[in-house]
Amino acid sequence: EEQLLESGGGLVQPGGSLRLSCVASGFSFSSYSMSWVRQAPGKGLEWVLGISGSGDSTYYPDSVKGRLTISRDNSKNTLFLQINSLRAEDTAVYFCAKGGWYNHFDLWGQGILVTVSS
Amino acid sequence: QTVVTQEPSFSVSPGGTVTLTCGLSSGSVSTNSYPSWYQQTPGLAPRTLISNTNTRSSGVPDRFAGSILGNKAALTITGAQADDESDYYCVLYMGSGIFVFGGGTQLTVL
Numbered sequence: 001e002e003q004l005l006e007s008g009g010g011l012v013q014p015g016g017s018l019r020l021s022c023v024a025s026g027f028s029f030s031s032y033s034m035s036w037v038r039q040a041p042g043k044g045l046e047w048v049l050g051i052s053g054s055g056d057s058t059y060y061p062d063s064v065k066g067r068l069t070i071s072r073d074n075s076k077n078t079l080f081l082q083i084n085s086l087r088a089e090d091t092a093v094y095f096c097a098k099g100g101w102y103n104h105f106d107l108w109g110q111g112i113l114v115t116v117s118s
Numbered sequence: 119q120t121v122v123t124q125e126p127s128f129s130v131s132p133g134g135t136v137t138l139t140c141g142l143s144s145g146s147v148s149t150n151s152y153p154s155w156y157q158q159t160p161g162l163a164p165r166t167l168i169s170n171t172n173t174r175s176s177g178v179p180d181r182f183a184g185s186i187l188g189n190k191a192a193l194t195i196t197g198a199q200a201d202d203e204s205d206y207y208c209v210l211y212m213g214s215g216i217f218v219f220g221g222g223t224q225l226t227v228l
Contacts, residue, residue, distance in 0.1 A: 047217040059215025102211045104154035104169035
């Protein structure tokens with residue numbers, strides 16, 4: 001069974017940093033682009049980052065360049081999201097999703113909550 | 119900045135048909151945008167319904183159908199059921215690995 005499991009969320013102070021992890025199982029992880037999608041409380045879904053299967057290419061909208069970084073370790077079937085200089089507006093549930101480049105998101109993790117507050 | 123537009127809310131009667139749309143603030147949606155649709159119950163992860171305009175995901179009933187209608191992507195639900203009451207999101211591919219989600223449509227079945 002294909003599965004994605006996020007971890008690493010929690011309460012963080014403004015200005016701090018956080019790294020989220022997403023462990024994949026049940027499929028050939030390195031063969032697929034992966035993405036992070038977030039959802040602020042009471043708001044809609046927002047695609048924030050993508051990475052190619054090899055990890056050689058990353059994709060960002062201008063709104064997150066510089067503070068959010070996506071990476072992967074294919075030897076450990078793990079996707080990462082590094083968030084620096086955390087702001088209140090980064091408070092959201094972060095979903096790991098299988099898909100990216102032009103492929104749709106066909107598998108989702110359960111989501112992990114990040115709360116930025118002093 | 120490109121904005122993907124969806125109706126904020128929609129209502130359908132049980133057994134009825136409803137079409138949700140997904141457009142662009144400027145320009146038209148085509149198959150080259152690889153539109154996909156997701157259903158989400160608050161507090162849970164999204165469920166993939168439709169990919170590449172009109173391909174249903176495994177396990178999705180054929181009551182759900184995707185298409186291009188005019189200059190928008192569309193999700194039509196035929197024979198709406200109570201458990202179709204959810205939030206529905208479309209996402210469009212903008213090229214260069216970039217995706218943009220629509221704001222979502224809250225569907226009420228009553």
